[in-house]
Amino acid sequence: RKEVEQDPGPFNVPEGATVAFNCTYSNSASQSFFWYRQDCRKEPKLLMSVYSSGNEDGRFTAQLNRASQYISLLIRDSKLSDSATYLCVVNRPNAGNMLTFGGGTRLMVKP
Amino acid sequence: DTGVSQDPRHKITKRGQNVTFRCDPISEHNRLYWYRQTLGQGPEFLTYFQNEAQLEKSRLLSDRFSAERPKGSFSTLEIQRTEQGDSAMYLCASSSISRDPGYFGPGTRLLVL
Numbered sequence: 500r501k502e503v504e505q506d507p508g509p510f511n512v513p514e515g516a517t518v519a520f521n522c523t524y525s526n527s528a529s530q531s532f533f534w535y536r537q538d539c540r541k542e543p544k545l546l547m548s549v550y551s552s553g554n555e556d557g558r559f560t561a562q563l564n565r566a567s568q569y570i571s572l573l574i575r576d577s578k579l580s581d582s583a584t585y586l587c588v589v590n591r592p593n594a595g596n597m598l599t600f601g602g603g604t605r606l607m608v609k610p
Numbered sequence: 611d612t613g614v615s616q617d618p619r620h621k622i623t624k625r626g627q628n629v630t631f632r633c634d635p636i637s638e639h640n641r642l643y644w645y646r647q648t649l650g651q652g653p654e655f656l657t658y659f660q661n662e663a664q665l666e667k668s669r670l671l672s673d674r675f676s677a678e679r680p681k682g683s684f685s686t687l688e689i690q691r692t693e694q695g696d697s698a699m700y701l702c703a704s705s706s707i708s709r710d711p712g713y714f715g716p717g718t719r720l721l722v723l
Binding site for chain 2 (some may be wrong): 503507531533535540541542543544545548586588597598599600601602603
C-alpha cells in the first residue's frame with residue numbers, strides 16, 4: 500500500500516464548478532499535511548497547509564480527519580488557471596520531516 | 611531571487627556517462643532534500659541533509675548515486691554510469707528545521723539516451 504494515495508483523475512470540470520479531491524495516508528504518526536500544486540513540467544509549489552481544524556484560503560478549503568487518516572481539498576468557483584495537478588503531501592516525522600507525496604490528482608477546468 | 615536554484619535545468623547524456631547536478635537552497639534553510647519525479651508520478655524521496663550531514667537515504671538511491679553537501683550550503687547529486695531508467699526530473703527542496711514544508715527548485719530534467 501502506498502503511503503499517500505490519491506485518485507489520479509483527471510477531473511474535468513466547467514469553469515465555476517466546485518470540485519473536491521481526497522487523499523488517504525497510512526502513517527498515523529504524521530503530523531504535518533500539505534497540498535501542493537504542480538503545473539505541467541514545473542516544480543511543485545505549496546498551495547496550503549492543512550490544519551486539524553480545517554482551513555480556508557480564498558476559494559480553497561482543506562480539511563483533515565486524523566481518525567480516518569484522510570485529507571481533502573475543495574476548490575470553489577473553479578478558474579481555468581486552476582488546471583494543474585494537485586499533490587497531497589504528508590510528513591514522515593521519524594525521517595527528518597521528509598515529505599511523502601501522493602501521485603497527484605489532475606484537474607482540467609474547461610470554459 | 612532568493613528561492614531554491616538548480617543547475618543545469620536540462621541535461622541530455624548517453625548511457626554510461628556520469629552526470630552531476632547542483633542545488634543551492636534558500637540561504638537560511640538547514641535541511642536539503644533531493645527527490646526524483648517521473649512522468650505521471652509524484653516526487654519520490656531520494657535523500658536529505660541537515661546542514662552537511664546526510665541523515666537519510668532512500669533505497670531508490672542505488673550505489674551509482676551519491677550526494678554531498680560539503681559546507682552545509684549547496685548540494686550536488688552525482689549519478690555514475692547512467693542508465694535509461696535514470697531519466698527523470700530531479701528536484702531539490704529546502705526547509706528550515708521546524709515543521710515548515712519544503713520549497714522546491716525548478717528541477718533538473720535528465721534524459722539518458
